[in-house]
Amino acid sequence: MTSNFVKAAIRCNRPSRVLVLLLLVATLSRPDRLFALPSNNENESSDATYHSTVSEVRLVFFATDEHNHNVQQLQKDDFAIVDDERVIREFRSFTRSASIKLDVVVMIDSSESVLPHLQQVTADVAQLISRSPWNSGDLVSVMSFSGMEAHLICAETCRTSFRVDQVVPTGGATPLLDAVSLATTLLIHCRQQDVWPVILLFSDGDDTISKTSFRHVREKILESGTQIYAIDVGNSKRLSNGTATLQRLADDSGGRYVGLADGPVKILNDVMDDLHSGLLVTYLLPKSSSEFHSIRILPTHNLNLQFRCRRGYYSHRFGSARQEDGP
Amino acid sequence: MKRGFWLAFLLCSVPSLLAAQFGIYQHGSVVRMHMGDCMLAHRGMMVAFGPPSIPIRDSCPEYTLVSPNVVYVIVGKTSNQLIPLAEVIDFRLQKNELAVRLDDAKRESKFEIKEMFVRSDWDRIQRHIDAQMKAAEVHDAER
Numbered sequence: 001m002t003s004n005f006v007k008a009a010i011r012c013n014r015p016s017r018v019l020v021l022l023l024l025v026a027t028l029s030r031p032d033r034l035f036a037l038p039s040n041n042e043n044e045s046s047d048a049t050y051h052s053t054v055s056e057v058r059l060v061f062f063a064t065d066e067h068n069h070n071v072q073q074l075q076k077d078d079f080a081i082v083d084d085e086r087v088i089r090e091f092r093s094f095t096r097s098a099s100i101k102l103d104v105v106v107m108i109d110s111s112e113s114v115l116p117h118l119q120q121v122t123a124d125v126a127q128l129i130s131r132s133p134w135n136s137g138d139l140v141s142v143m144s145f146s147g148m149e150a151h152l153i154c155a156e157t158c159r160t161s162f163r164v165d166q167v168v169p170t171g172g173a174t175p176l177l178d179a180v181s182l183a184t185t186l187l188i189h190c191r192q193q194d195v196w197p198v199i200l201l202f203s204d205g206d207d208t209i210s211k212t213s214f215r216h217v218r219e220k221i222l223e224s225g226t227q228i229y230a231i232d233v234g235n236s237k238r239l240s241n242g243t244a245t246l247q248r249l250a251d252d253s254g255g256r257y258v259g260l261a262d263g264p265v266k267i268l269n270d271v272m273d274d275l276h277s278g279l280l281v282t283y284l285l286p287k288s289s290s291e292f293h294s295i296r297i298l299p300t301h302n303l304n305l306q307f308r309c310r311r312g313y314y315s316h317r318f319g320s321a322r323q324e325d326g327p
Numbered sequence: 328m329k330r331g332f333w334l335a336f337l338l339c340s341v342p343s344l345l346a347a348q349f350g351i352y353q354h355g356s357v358v359r360m361h362m363g364d365c366m367l368a369h370r371g372m373m374v375a376f377g378p379p380s381i382p383i384r385d386s387c388p389e390y391t392l393v394s395p396n397v398v399y400v401i402v403g404k405t406s407n408q409l410i411p412l413a414e415v416i417d418f419r420l421q422k423n424e425l426a427v428r429l430d431d432a433k434r435e436s437k438f439e440i441k442e443m444f445v446r447s448d449w450d451r452i453q454r455h456i457d458a459q460m461k462a463a464e465v466h467d468a469e470r
Contacts, residue, residue, distance in 0.1 A: 079412075080412035080413075082360045082361075082412075085359045085360060085361040086358070086359060087357055087358055087359060087360055087412055089412070089414060287457070287460050287461075287464075288460075289460060289463070296360075298360070298409060298411075298412050299409075299411055299412070300411055300412050300413040300414075301411050301413055302411075303409055303411060303429065303430075
């Protein structure tokens, strides 16, 4: 697994990140230590702190009408953003995200609880990767997770290199949150400007062994701006903790939750439609006394419009707000 | 039956149509919004004088509406009572409530008034808050 992450880091053209990823793998058993919040670690940390002015917020969102259909002709004066209670109507740019490159990590739960469905799930993933209308610059990685570890099957080039037999049915416990944390880290370190990080998570959501807390994972997802599409491979009609976990991951990140029972073709179409119907808006970072900015998008005229986006972002670190100057 | 329906429709729509006709709407802009406590909206005779009950912890939208002379903080009565966040919205005061015109005068939505400020006072407070935040930013950058 270590060598896989090293390869992934080198493919990101960020050799300096290799060390970070090695550290990450070495401390996989205690990811909470490595990524603990600075506020919790202030006394322990002796690292230098770099300050820079973060001045622009980049937000991918989705608009649907009263029939839950994507709105094709949305204009920038059709919506306003409530950013940390302030109403924002002036935007620096507004474009369709179809022109944005995707950096997708497909995560396959290969733990004991989903083994009966694994073959089907793997076939669906292969179908998704091979048949989806990717743009030329889109990157696709595939990762499986079970037991105590996540295994990177192929990094960034999976559109051509992924094979069904690469996913080994190992069984064991489900380190869901650890694995999502790891995938988010990978996306953060490979992050380039104007690339949209996305996780497609095939799991039953039933975490049995992670050391990372849900809160920590949520925070990391919001910081990085990663959008999660959670595909429930369990019984999505029966309410369970797993279903609730997947729904929250998807909702908080601005992604979507779908049940595998919907059928692979519908899932693939829904997810790909969604990825290609996203809208990207940028605006000046509003002043706020807190680092976390909650976000909500509301209509300016037509109250039937519904908007979906991540719940918020952190203005102090990577991802959601672009650093325009400084290191 | 049909007549009754039309009569009801006229009774509902005439006040807002007349209001629009005679230009009694004021204009303002929503500058802040958050989900706050619904308790204000749920108060009333029954709540005040009725038997004690467990309060419902629901959240309702709270808006800061800035008009040329007065700034209103208004609260929706339900969690999904939304105001279109257009640059300029039309509203009027009606029996201690604030009625916002929706869908170009086809209907109105009524909100409880939580607070009111004279615009010049509110502007002064905002300038003070901005100055404090700027000072905090400078302090953080220097640290």
